[in-house]
Amino acid sequence: MSAAERGEQAPLTGRRGPRPAGQATISRVAEAAGVSRATVSRVMNGSTSVNPELAARVRAAALELDYEPSAAARRLALGLTGTVALVVPDLSNPLFQSVLRGLSRAAGQAGRQLLVAESDEDPEEEVILALEARRNADGLVLASPRATDERLRALGDRLAPLVLVYREVPGLDAPSLSIDNAAGIAQVVTHLTGLGHRHLAYLAGPPGSAGNAERLAALRAIPDLDLTVLPGGSMFEHGHAAAGAVVECGAGAVVGFNDMVASGVLTGLRELGVPVPGRVSVTGFDDIPFARYTTPPLTTVSIPQGELGRRAWERLWSLMNGEDGGYNVRYQPRLLVRGSTGPAPS
Known part of the structure; x- marks a missing residue:
């Protein structure tokens, strides 16, 4: 340890002179x-273990010499990758x-790159991808994960720092941003029953989807509703393939798991010559960009x-910087009434 690191004075020159030739190191x-390279490294990396007086001296010297630490070297010293990861069930959605x-x-504005992986709706593949992505990134976002709460x-500890989107898992130490699926379904059903509909068909989502489970549970909890x-x-082709079953079951309105499924059944019903909303009303969930451009x-x-x-x-x-990730948020959805719903057929 140098004399300066023991607290002895090693004052800098009081006047900023010409910069030395060559790049500052x-x-x-x-x-x-008047300190060691290790002390400079700790100060530049934001360590709070350095004596404040020495830290101020290092920062003054860095300013005097116009020293800029390498971002890559800093990440290497801290064991960081400069990357965050996102895992989703289906990138085509x-x-x-x-x-x-x-x-x-948002990550780009902070100078971070984004690694993206798709699990193709497979819970086991999702777990493998999540672990691999976390090994190659400084933090992980799981969007609508299909793995069970228990898994x-x-x-949780191996994936941290972790944020959940479209999902909340009780007992998991990770902040979540989710949707009040029950509130969204309640708005849909209130709208449809107000139009006189009593027999509804629900086109279910993927079996592993927590959002699907919540929406189905909300539908089943509504009294005096004939539900098929x-x-x-989760995709267009799934809704399209279900159009015949919708007609066969006799429901006057369809509640699609999401907009992709609802768009598929709209097309399928049109191909079958079934008028929408004259014979069957159709609703979706999410309001993806082209939902307003379907026919109707x-x-x-x-x-x-x-x-x-x-x-x-x-x-x-916040989590990556050792801070609290904040409180969980559950967003309240909003019903948008367009042309695909109308009065129940007499």
């Missing part, structure tokens, strides 16, 4: 401040593209997709 800063866009922009709780549950999925425009539940990405970054950034 950590060795020059250490020499000017515009819902997740909106989250990706919001997260990517996520068991992996039909297998579906889709009645759906709007959620703040872009904001979810930005807020996820804010929480992840």
